[in-house]
Amino acid sequence: MPGPQVGVGAVVVKQGRVLLVQRGRPPGIGLWAIPGGRQRLGETLQQAAEREILEETGITIRASTPIYTCEHIECEADGSVRFHYVIVDLAAEYLGGEPQAGDDASATRWVAWSELPGLPLNATTRTALATLFPAEAGPYVLPMQDE
Template identity: 60%
Template sequence: MEDHHSTIRKYPDAPRPAVGAVVFKGDAVLLVQRANPPSRGMWSIPGGRVRLGETLQAAAEREILEETGVVIRANAPVLAFDVIQKDDRGGVKYHYVIVDLAADYVSGELRAGDDAADARWITAAELVGLTVNPATRRLLAEQFKFGK
């Protein structure tokens, strides 16, 4: 299954839509450590690909449950951006168009699942010492005044 999953992601014929969800619980934000390329090892907003016929909100709710075990209610988009990674010859190895949504924590016990190597509720103080995806760090600082 992992090999099939990897071939779907690499060298796409079109950009792949994806979502993330910015979820706070108390004074901590939900982050995952990526287990797979293109951001393997980095901490970021949890999320994943949008399936055909799925709304952004439904995709975010499904992906966060699969990746973290947490049930959320997804709200409005807060950021849209591209992740484009090219190979040594200039070919597009990955191209995602990601829409991050604000979301409310509903329930669930946190666990790392699906594409996550780890999942945690991270405080602003803990954020400083982590290898965080630059887009995630910028989003948290600018939109949510978190980790500044």
């Protein structure tokens, strides 16, 4: 079995809204998440984040430093591991473009903090936003104890 894969994401905030994608493929199909994807061999974290965000959202960014890390392990009913990702989210500066779903995203848009309660967020995104932006997201996005 191959080892864990590195997933990169970019936390992009523009005019008080955060860029999110609705996942079009597993893991987390249908859930809203910080955009990102797998790092390729030879790519820096920043290069991977910039490529993935452009592919998924049509947005051009400049990725900088890691600001949140976590692990996502999803198992089958028999206990075998289906997915194992180490996820590194980077801070990113918005450079240009309009949200347009592509690659494995079924939708993408800028989301106001007050809209977050109405969106089905994946657990990783919920925790990341509550951790990184407690004043903005805290009242709206609380980590769930059972995830």
